[in-house]
Amino acid sequence: MGNLPPALGLIGIGWYVATCIVLGTLAGLWLDGEADMKPLFTLAGLGLGLLTAGYGGYRMLMDVLRPSRRSGPRRR
Numbered sequence: 001m002g003n004l005p006p007a008l009g010l011i012g013i014g015w016y017v018a019t020c021i022v023l024g025t026l027a028g029l030w031l032d033g034e035a036d037m038k039p040l041f042t043l044a045g046l047g048l049g050l051l052t053a054g055y056g057g058y059r060m061l062m063d064v065l066r067p068s069r070r071s072g073p074r075r076r
Helices: 006-035 038-071
Strands: none
Touching: 006 038
């Protein structure tokens, strides 16, 4: 995430997670309206949004935490 302070990195992760979940759900609702299969695509979109948010959020969190690991005391 570059040289952002950790607090801004965490805010960015929160926005990313929320956006993934909302966009997945909205896409599922739209597909349900087009295909007339009410809960199927909404649940699939929600699941896909949750998976994307979990995977991407984890990777972003590791990027935020990685610099703080290097600055800590060294262990042998």
